[in-house]
Amino acid sequence: MRFNIHFTNLAKKCFTLLLLTFSSQVMLAYGQSDLSEVETSKLVKTDLQDKYYRQALFYYFQNNPAKALAQVEQSKAKLTDLDSRSALFEAGLQLSAGLLQPAKQTLINFDSLLEKERVAAEQANLTDDNDEYIEKHQKRAVKANELRLIALLSLTNQYLAQGDITQAKDTLARITSISALYYPEYLVLNQLAYWPQQNHNLLAKPEDSVDESSPYIQLNNALRLIELAQADTAQYDVAIAALQKIKITPWHDEESNFWKTLFIDDGKITSSEEQHKIAKLQGQAIQDYARLLLAQIYISQQQYDLAFIELKTFPSESPYKESALFLFAFASQQVEQYNIAFNLLNLLYKNYPYSPLGWQSAELMAQQVSEQQSLAQGVSAYQTIESFFLQRQKDLNDFALAFNQSDNLLTFSMADEVVAGEGNSTQYLPQSVWLQQALLDVDLASLYQGLTDIDEQTARLELLTDKTAWLAEIIVLNQTRKVKIVVSKKLRDEQGTFTLLLNERDRLAALLNKQLADEEITAFANDDERDWLVRIENSHNALNAIGDQRNTEEYKERLARVEGALTWQLAQQYPQRAWSHSKQLQQLNKAIADVTAQQKSIDKLSNNQDAIELSIQKHKKSEVQLNSLLSKLAQLRANISAKIRQKVNAYIADQKVILADHVLTTRQGMAKVLERMAQVDKRMEMTLAPTSNQPTTEAY
DSSP states (O other): OHHHHHHHHHHHHHHHHHHHHHHHHHHHHHHTGGGGHHHHHHHTHHHHHHHHHHHHHHHHHTTOHHHHHHHHHHHHHHHSSOOHHHHHHHHHHHHHTTOHHHHHHHHHHHHHHHHHHHHHHHHSOOOTTHHHHHHHHHHHHHHHHHHHHHHHHHHHHHHHHTTOHHHHHHHHHTOOOBOTTTHHHHHHHHHHHTTTSOOOSOSOOBSSOOOOOOHHHHHHHHHHHHHHTTTOTTHHHHHHHHHHHHHHSOOOOOOOOHHHHHHHTOTTOOSHHHHHHHHHHHHHHHHHHHHHHHHHHHHHTTOHHHHHHHHHTOOSSOTTHHHHHHHHHHHHHHTTOHHHHHHHHHHHHHHOTTSHHHHHHHHHHHHHHHHHSOHHHHHHHHHHHHHHHHHHHHHHHHHHHHHHHOSOTTTTTEEEEEESSTTSOEEEEESOHHHHHHTTSHHHHHHHHHHHHHHHHHHHHHHHHHHHHHHHHHHHHHHHHHHHHHHHHHHHHHHTHHHHHHHHHHHHHHHHHHHHHHTOGGGGOOHHHHHHHHHHHHHHHHHHHHTTSSOOHHHHHHHHHHHHHHHHHHHHHHHHHHHHHHHHHHHHHHHHHHHHHHHHHHHHHHTOOHHHHHHHHHHHHHHHHHHHHHHHHHHHHHHHHHHHHHHHHHHHHHHHHHHHHHHHHHHHHHHHHHHHHHHHHHHHHHHHHHHHHSOOOOOO
8 A cells, every 4th residue: 555655746746856956947048948949940041041931932922021121141150051932032132122332242142152053963862753853943043144134234234223323234234144035135225324325335235136126225316306306406306206206106005013013113103003103104215205305306396386296285183294295385485375375384384383394384374475465564574573483582592491301301301101002112202392403413312311321220220139139139038048047957966856756766667667567456546545445454353353253243244245346446446547558657667768868968068158259259249330321321321311412412502693684684674674664654654745846826
């Protein structure tokens, strides 16, 4: 009976203590589990490449490109290098985030990466179906070259948008071969990069026949002909023929696949209906621009009637509406359609009060009133226009004062922030009309975008700084916990707790084996059954002590029935209980084996301080790098802000000169009208004077 009680209770205590020991020690090992990750990545490098790439894709399609780029950067840090597919994806994410220089460096390294993969594929020990593998690799290389071409074209477009012509030319020079599908876009970018000259020595030649019917190519050719026509008027006829063809040719946008969407940053266009609408607007804009150029050529050739007819049906909803209205008003004056001209000029200067074309329209309107209507109305019109220009001068001075007093250029006159998508860079949209006009300059807009990107990067770095401080606290806590675990383990080792548990486990195992060998049915009785066994044994002892002194037959019969029932119950439960105790012993052995292995790992980690020291060094290095980057970003922001102030002040100075010229011209025009009024009055006086001075005749 004692053996049964001792075996069951101590086995439970032993198993519980082992689990507590295991759970306390496994935490330290979990904190150090990343030590072997690099070694694991070396063993399954290909699988990890695919895993990390798919993880980055998941974040990208969750509309979080910033996290996707961070995942790619982490993959590069863990795997040392990326495969061609991940490298191209990284370049696309960098381009969409505005990181042009890192994207260019990624694309520069892509050629060597692709060549390395090709050599590795040829030298690899392949199976019998190696021909199929090589063919698959060749197809993948061809696709990679196509994706590289898309990335380079997109990068060139980004540089041209920022006005960095040198970088755009360098990027175009990296394209050595191109298919007919992408040749029109390549040719347009060359036209823009080398404008107004032509790049006759294109490095990339089309592989197939090329269709140069792209409206952008034709528009650029027409613009070049217009410039050449200043020296050779015969070029006007060629330009007119080209523009006539463009304005009647429908234009269709080509479909964009995933990679084009990634590199060209069309992620904000979600629905096919919206894409179709934008493509239709772009096609209409090309035709409108061709019509506008045609009207400009007709006006330069003094063919005002043709310009009037060309602009008479110009769409009211067009991005070139302002220029078209001005040319139409000027042509209307020349063909003596004065009512149309007056209404258009009046509409222009009222709807576009800050536009140079609106200012010219105001002068033309006052001039027309003075010539086609009365001189008094002309003087009134000139006075109204003068007040208009004086008000513009006051607005400009107020803007200059407010702008120069602003501390943060991004918060000055900020109306709204348009976000293309989570993680994408924001666009600064000022409320001030003057600043909106100034931002039409590509260089200034690029500087403002750079300022916005710097603030976003600063916010990210500050967030990383907070995380670094949090990691420093975690490192301190881990060090403290490690010390406690080591001290606790040392104390247990000194007390010999684990050794006692092992000895007790061996003793219990021996007893269990003995009981199983003897097949004693009472070995695994529970508490109630043991109580009954003790009571039965006590009853037998009492009966033996009484002997024949009393009649105990009836009591012995009842005791025999109880003992028989209990024996039958124990016999029935014995196989199941024996298996259960054997199973518990197996689990106990497994737990002890796990703890033993964990103890060895803990001993190794406890005696090795390199991991924690390496973490501390990485943390300190990260802190230094983050502080250095924040300092550099602050300095860069100050430099860009100074350049922005310089450019805006130059714009303000130019606008002051232009407005002063308009005020002077308006006053001169008003003076001429007043002079004409004075001349008219003088002629009237001279006409009336002789009549008043003649002597009157009297009748006699």
